[in-house]
Amino acid sequence: MSRIKGNAVVFQSGGPSPAINASLCGVIQEAQKHSDITGIYGAFNSTIGLLKENLIDLNKESAETIKAMKYVPSSALGTCRYKVLDRDYERILEVLDAQNIRYVFVIGGNDSMDTADTIGKLAGKRGDIIVMGVPKTIDNDLVETDHTPGFGSAAKYMAVAIMEAGKDVEAIYIKETVTIVECMGRATGWLTAATGVAMRKKGDAPHLVYVPEIPFSTDKFVADVKDAVNKYGGCVVAASEGIKDADGNYLAAKEGSLSKDSFGHVDLGGVGPVLSRIVEKEVGVWSRYNLAGTFQRVGGHIASLTDINESYQVGQAAVKAAVKGITRKMVSLERSKKNGKYVFSTGLVDLSKVANAVKYLPRSYMNDAGNHITGKMRDYTLPLIAGDVPLNRGADGLPVYARFKKSFIKPKTGRIYKFGK
Amino acid sequence: MSRIKGNAVVFQSGGPSPAINASLCGVIQEAQKHSDITGIYGAFNSTIGLLKENLIDLNKESAETIKAMKYVPSSALGTCRYKVLDRDYERILEVLDAQNIRYVFVIGGNDSMDTADTIGKLAGKRGDIIVMGVPKTIDNDLVETDHTPGFGSAAKYMAVAIMEAGKDVEAIYIKETVTIVECMGRATGWLTAATGVAMRKKGDAPHLVYVPEIPFSTDKFVADVKDAVNKYGGCVVAASEGIKDADGNYLAAKEGSLSKDSFGHVDLGGVGPVLSRIVEKEVGVWSRYNLAGTFQRVGGHIASLTDINESYQVGQAAVKAAVKGITRKMVSLERSKKNGKYVFSTGLVDLSKVANAVKYLPRSYMNDAGNHITGKMRDYTLPLIAGDVPLNRGADGLPVYARFKKSFIKPKTGRIYKFGK
Numbered sequence: 001m002s003r004i005k006g007n008a009v010v011f012q013s014g015g016p017s018p019a020i021n022a023s024l025c026g027v028i029q030e031a032q033k034h035s036d037i038t039g040i041y042g043a044f045n046s047t048i049g050l051l052k053e054n055l056i057d058l059n060k061e062s063a064e065t066i067k068a069m070k071y072v073p074s075s076a077l078g079t080c081r082y083k084v085l086d087r088d089y090e091r092i093l094e095v096l097d098a099q100n101i102r103y104v105f106v107i108g109g110n111d112s113m114d115t116a117d118t119i120g121k122l123a124g125k126r127g128d129i130i131v132m133g134v135p136k137t138i139d140n141d142l143v144e145t146d147h148t149p150g151f152g153s154a155a156k157y158m159a160v161a162i163m164e165a166g167k168d169v170e171a172i173y174i175k176e177t178v179t180i181v182e183c184m185g186r187a188t189g190w191l192t193a194a195t196g197v198a199m200r201k202k203g204d205a206p207h208l209v210y211v212p213e214i215p216f217s218t219d220k221f222v223a224d225v226k227d228a229v230n231k232y233g234g235c236v237v238a239a240s241e242g243i244k245d246a247d248g249n250y251l252a253a254k255e256g257s258l259s260k261d262s263f264g265h266v267d268l269g270g271v272g273p274v275l276s277r278i279v280e281k282e283v284g285v286w287s288r289y290n291l292a293g294t295f296q297r298v299g300g301h302i303a304s305l306t307d308i309n310e311s312y313q314v315g316q317a318a319v320k321a322a323v324k325g326i327t328r329k330m331v332s333l334e335r336s337k338k339n340g341k342y343v344f345s346t347g348l349v350d351l352s353k354v355a356n357a358v359k360y361l362p363r364s365y366m367n368d369a370g371n372h373i374t375g376k377m378r379d380y381t382l383p384l385i386a387g388d389v390p391l392n393r394g395a396d397g398l399p400v401y402a403r404f405k406k407s408f409i410k411p412k413t414g415r416i417y418k419f420g421k
Numbered sequence: 422m423s424r425i426k427g428n429a430v431v432f433q434s435g436g437p438s439p440a441i442n443a444s445l446c447g448v449i450q451e452a453q454k455h456s457d458i459t460g461i462y463g464a465f466n467s468t469i470g471l472l473k474e475n476l477i478d479l480n481k482e483s484a485e486t487i488k489a490m491k492y493v494p495s496s497a498l499g500t501c502r503y504k505v506l507d508r509d510y511e512r513i514l515e516v517l518d519a520q521n522i523r524y525v526f527v528i529g530g531n532d533s534m535d536t537a538d539t540i541g542k543l544a545g546k547r548g549d550i551i552v553m554g555v556p557k558t559i560d561n562d563l564v565e566t567d568h569t570p571g572f573g574s575a576a577k578y579m580a581v582a583i584m585e586a587g588k589d590v591e592a593i594y595i596k597e598t599v600t601i602v603e604c605m606g607r608a609t610g611w612l613t614a615a616t617g618v619a620m621r622k623k624g625d626a627p628h629l630v631y632v633p634e635i636p637f638s639t640d641k642f643v644a645d646v647k648d649a650v651n652k653y654g655g656c657v658v659a660a661s662e663g664i665k666d667a668d669g670n671y672l673a674a675k676e677g678s679l680s681k682d683s684f685g686h687v688d689l690g691g692v693g694p695v696l697s698r699i700v701e702k703e704v705g706v707w708s709r710y711n712l713a714g715t716f717q718r719v720g721g722h723i724a725s726l727t728d729i730n731e732s733y734q735v736g737q738a739a740v741k742a743a744v745k746g747i748t749r750k751m752v753s754l755e756r757s758k759k760n761g762k763y764v765f766s767t768g769l770v771d772l773s774k775v776a777n778a779v780k781y782l783p784r785s786y787m788n789d790a791g792n793h794i795t796g797k798m799r800d801y802t803l804p805l806i807a808g809d810v811p812l813n814r815g816a817d818g819l820p821v822y823a824r825f826k827k828s829f830i831k832p833k834t835g836r837i838y839k840f841g842k
Contacts, residue, residue: 016592016593074588163819163820164822168495290715292713295585299585300585300588302723396618396807397806
């Protein structure tokens with residue numbers, strides 16, 4: 001492939017994460033090293049920004065802000081949940097051409113890798129546009145990679161929260177208390193299972209762990225909780241928002257949901273109250289639930305240093321590959337051991353293999369009873385949550401999370417595009 | 422008063438907090454310095470342990486464990502919510518006498534100060550038992566003290582959580598998202614108002630703050646949210662679990678509650694879903710809620726160093742006063758300035774003045790619209806959340822929270838006491 005010179009665009013898709021800006025930082029800082037990449041633009045609010053030609057000139061951001069962004073949770077460029085339509089791709093290419101964009105970096109999950117792959121396919125026909133995927137999801141459900149940037153930090157957030165909720169239950173055992181902690185994860189139980197590492201020995205929280213991959217039985221759950229209450233005087237239950245019964249019905253959806261998102265997905269988020277009610281009714285002990293909600297995907301103050309560093313390097317690797325002319329690949333994370341210690345390296349996998357595929361928690365990572373993790377899950381998770389990030393603090397002692405000043409570049413397509421149906 | 426020599430008992434009452442064990446550590450370490458205090462016993466699960474003569478010999482705990490306890494959240498001795506009955510006090514004196522206990526240290530909130538005061542009154546008639554109160558409550562609602570141990574750490578936990586939830590909403594403004602964050606606080610809004618410090622400038626989270634002291638109007642709330650969504654594209658709302666309408670009805674209770682606690686208190690904890698539903702219905706934008714639940718009262722990983730150090734010294738001060746023969750006092754925290762900087766000192770106030778009294782958030786700490794804090798609340802709060810604690814870490818990188826080994830001393834009353842109605 002001949003040498004490609006031009007501008008780059010980067011966008012962040014899907015839900016915010018504690019590590020997505022670390023990847024962005026890696027992309028920007030690496031891109032600034034390569035003369036083939038002239039301008040570096042950020043699509044404001046992801047694909048919507050691309051369609052609207054709302055592009056931020058990232059070279060106008062200070063080096064300090066870009067550097068600080070490594071430890072800032074959420075999505076600095078903004079995100080959206082817009083599903084790109086077939087007819088939108090023509091517009092995307094129009095914007096790329098008008099802005100002389102020759103490098104496209106997509107930071108996101110499996111939906112986003114599908115978008116990236118489609119842009120790559122269309123651009124590939126012309127041979128002059130490079131598209132690279134940068135994985136991101138706290139759900140850890142991407143295939144072809146050992147794990148995903150963002151997972152380690154969210155896992156650490158929830159593991160510490162559950163450990164601390166365990167101290168709370170411990171203090172009030174005399175009251176036989178069951179605390180339900182609802183964790184994010186509609187289809188997969190990676191994040192919920194990761195909280196299992198907080199249990200160093202029997203009796204520690206979480207006492208019980210339930211994931212969507214294993215059909216949920218209310219009878220079994222009631223028996224599990226009774227057993228834990230008998231043994232420990234109380235317990236902490238970690239449950240994925242997406243746990244389903246043997247017929248595949250969401251436990252939370254059964255009770256009705258408060259809302260649906262604007263794309264018609266059922267808004268799960270009610271497993272906590274559902275399980276609490278079951279405990280009070282069927283076990284007869286007092287129960288409450290904690291819903292970390294969005295906190296768990298933006299917990300910058302307790303992010304995993306390993307995760308942040310890996311996320312940064314994944315961003316860098318995407319640019320390094322792109323300037324070599326490699327396209328339609330996603331950077332993957334590979335795990336190996338050196339002197340018995342965890343080490344990671346980056347690899348490259350076909351975007352088409354990652355697009356829309358889901359990696360489920362292996363059955364062997366959960367115990368036979370399906371109510372806690374095994375050593376395999378512990379060994380898998382612990383290296384990913386290791387290390388603390390250096391936090392930038394304000395005079396008030398609270399974290400300071402940098403923001404881009406956002407200098408928008410001049411639109412050049414000369415038209416306003418109406419996206420959506 | 423003549424010199425009093427004998428054993429001491431300490432107990433922890435009410436809900437767990439991130440700082441209650443720091444006070445306990447202060448009590449134990451100080452008590453070990455004074456020869457007039459011979460044994461130091463911890464009542465296991467608070468007043469219930471005292472009534473059952475379940476006493477832990479704290480001199481048998483290692484110096485390392487006692488030292489580590491300063492940074493361990495929750496209540497290491499266990500707690501309970503048992504309301505001490507009139508007939509129980511005779512039993513308490515029986516246990517104190519049988520165990521030659523001459524010093525009683527009660528760490529707790531206003532209910533506990535009432536218990537302490539009653540023990541003090543009865544013991545006072547005899548003149549040979551010293552009773553001292555050590556304040557503790559994340560609610561910050563004790564009178565006669567500038568603030569309470571535990572408040573600063575819980576406030577820091579929630580302020581950071583809200584700040585991070587704000588980053589989340591910021592990223593998805595294009596979707597017009599309203600995140601409701603429910604904060605603990607049935608009667609008073611101290612903790613909720615404290616999250617207001619996360620807003621350094623207009624547009625930062627929390628965008629709106631609602632406390633129980635100001636009657637909640639749904640119409641006003643809807644207008645406030647519409648305004649914030651118009652201005653900022655989305656918003657984060659901090660609301661106390663105990664917000665009430667102009668008639669004094671709990672907003673959460675109106676919708677029915679999932680459960681009541683075993684003492685018949687309505688279990689509030691439903692303000693999040695209630696406000697989310699109002700937003701979706703009346704404002705027409707997408708809304709979700711986060712319920713930090715018990716996390717916020719045991720967030721040891723992000724405790725305030727100022728709070729922990731003060732809590733420790735409050736414990737010490739109780740013992741120092743007690744060995745001087747001072748009784749029926751609670752240690753207070755007093756605020757002053759030195760070279761323009763916050764400094765605190767401890768004082769002593771009558772238990773009877775603190776017992777069952779409630780300190781409400783002053784109206785001047787909230788703005789005229791009643792939907793955010795003023796500079797007064799900011800100035801009040803910031804010094805209390807300052808500084809980070811040194812966290813003890815395991816090989817797995819997660820916090821290590823010490824536990825007592827709990828050596829129980831031999832009961833000496835020779836009878837089993839049936840408490841409760």
